[in-house]
Amino acid sequence: MHPAQLLVVDDDPIVLDSLKELLSLEGYSVSTADSLSGARGELKQRQFHTVLLDVRLPDGNGLELVEEIGATSAAVIMMTAYGTIEDAVQAVKIGAHNYLTKPLKDEEILLNIERGLEHRSLLNENALLREQLEQNLHLENFVCQDPAMRRALEQVRIVASTDTTVLITGESGTGKTVTVRALHENSKRADKPFVEVNCGSLPETLLESELFGHVKGAFTGAVENRRGKFEVAEGGTIFLDEISNASPSLQMKLLRVLESFEFEPVGSTKTISLDVRVVLATNQELSELVSKGRFREDLYYRVNVFNIHLPPLRERRGEIPLLTHHFLEKYRSQNTRELHGFTPEVMRVLTEFDWPGNVRELENVVQRAVVLAQGAFITLTDLPVEVVGEQVMPEPEEGKEILPLKKALGRWEKQIIIEALRANNGLRKETAKGLGINRTTLYNKMREFGLLDM
Template sequence: MRSESLILVVDDTPGIREALERILSKEGYRVLTAADGEEAVKLLQKHDVALVLTDLKMPGIDGAELLKIAKTISPDLEVVLITGHGTIDVAVEVMKDGAFDFIQKPFNKMTVVKVVKKALEKRLLVLENKNLQQRLKGIEEAEQVIGKSMAMRKVMDMVEQVAPSTATVLVTGESGVGKEVIARALHMMSPRRDKKFIKVSCAALPETLLEAELFGYERGAFTGAISRREGRFELAHGGTLFLDEVGDINPAVQVKLLRVLQSGEFERLGGGTTFVADVRLIAATNASLKKLVEKKLFREDLYYRLNVINITIPPLRERREDIPLLANYFLHRYAAKNGKDITGISKEAMDILIRYHWPGNVRELENTMERAVVLSRGTAITPSDFPEDLRQAADEHQEVAIEQRMLNIPIGKLPLKDIERLVMEETLRQSKGNKNIASKILGISTRTLYRKIDSSGGASDLHADSED
């Protein structure tokens, strides 16, 4: 910790300044010195200072004012005041503004070392706590928009494990599953969280513009380039660059992207200056890059450079237990956004959401819930708030699923009457007592189903169940 901690010593007395520098340097700290508050401010703006050790009484910007300026420039740094006997009361008051402690003149080496050590330990604890909170926030935000099913827990476990590294990540999955959410979670839980997260939608940009968008260009590089422009690699410097639908990148840009991944360098279009690409690269695709490689549409060497770590997000239909959580999350978000007093989702409406197969995944669910919130006239979302085709598709999907499960009924050598009773009971159970759906699956009228229920003691307990 000592070799990484930079301490700024500020005092208008050369002897005190030099003594403190000598004491701290011998303890292994890196030390900057300033003769007054004005010089100290300039150094704070240029360097990542961990601790300011400043005299309280100085001409110009004194220690009390420097404390406020330093905290504005870098809220996480600590400030220790040096004070004479006559200014102790002032020092105590200044500590209310955020100073860690004060050292009284004349001081000895042991006191200085002890106070500095404690101040830096406190700063480290604060930073660790802040980092932990940001990591937890990243996880919580991702879970709200992604889900908490076992499948998604495995995804989030991988995100937590991979986020602190600098490894390139390829996020795969169908459209709408939440690939960008995972990319943002990786960024939020990484050491680069305080820097920019820059997204490039590769599929949305024409081939001629994608290269300029990524790498930037110099004035006159092509028709219309009337001034110099930084590319996304430069804008994301120190942060994360997210390439969405990376499979749509054309061969020429693939070559340049490969070079960045191999050497960490690039040039703007029309320029000769080489830039260093200090970015964490995350790519996403809903296509199989491996198949694109086989078809000679995507470079194999680039594929392996991108696929260092692969995170695959399963479709929503394979993790239906996430639907209630996601639906309620979107409900509250859009109810607040639209000023609607909607507090929940009816059981019948939730059953429809769970039964529907969601080809558009989480994005389609979000759009459905936004529409429902806007159109709803009550305090709860009901089936009538959903499009008719969604309600019908949900029923059809349930019918197919029930029919498939019916094949597993162990009929053995049972009499025909018992087989009929078992099939009817299982159909009613799988359709949760919905007799309209059950009769449709069985190929009989609802009246016939009621008659058969009346004549069968085994299914009579389902008389009271739902018909919606």
């Protein structure tokens, strides 16, 4: 691995020297500049991964440089003294990754550089993947990084230009609806209606009239003619979700629609012909329902022409960081603070959780955390217990390396403190009381275990 390239810009030679020494020792490759023009010269010569940038420089304000650099090419970390905090905050608004206040602390600098590098590579990777996919497929608000998901989108691209019936399979919350939308938007029907009907949400008779419409007097309550969703979708795409719930009579009608694109509204004898693309979804194994006699075999063959499968989120954990950042951007404005991101601990918990509700559940958890967050970073206390709850104490494992007692106990101590902080919503006074220690001891232990941002 090549060392990350860092550029440090500050007009104070002491700051430059000490940062250069610190960062070189950490294995980074470090260049320095003592002015805006010097920095511009360096930036022309080399691709930097992270830029540490002073706000006040002899030939201008560091802010000017932030926009020039751009968020995806390098992560910019501002270094600010007391008098220039507002400028640093402004810099974060226009794309800087974060800011540090002087006097600088080594640990903080290193941590921020690491986060900046991580953030930048995520952004870059996303931009690259998007570029590749978007050459062929127009996708909005769709995050995709996992190989299986990319194959699914490739299938979307292939089938979008045809009128083939498509079956989408995947657990609840895996993104079936957004995928079908993408399919519609990339088809020649894009400027025609997109209609979604959930076949599990209405009783049988209502559902039939919802789909096919009815004529006045067809049943009690049918006081006038009503167009069904199939007619509303004319020329466009109709998406029938939870198709496994269709009753035998609805299955028969659907079979006819898929075979001849014709139907009659409920209570009518007039046949209507249609031009619609039909997409169906299910989270059940249709072939099993066929063998149990609960789903018509002939309909199964009509439905299962082209199958796109969306894997559950727990099978594509690699995408979780990207999705998480995507949802942070989406909901960021719901918190009046400057939210810079997630603590590494949070990212680890989110990536390891099993997500029974898939992407929808992750989105809800991030939205909630954004609202709850009290500081610049989302911390473990902002996550619901069912997500963090699995973070129980490490089971003693056989054959595991033997640690010095103090260190081994420290792990347990850290867990106990995390649990206690969580139980007290991060309130240190209550936590210390609950643990039977004083606040200073708690503070010192939190510092020792790197929990100060909890």
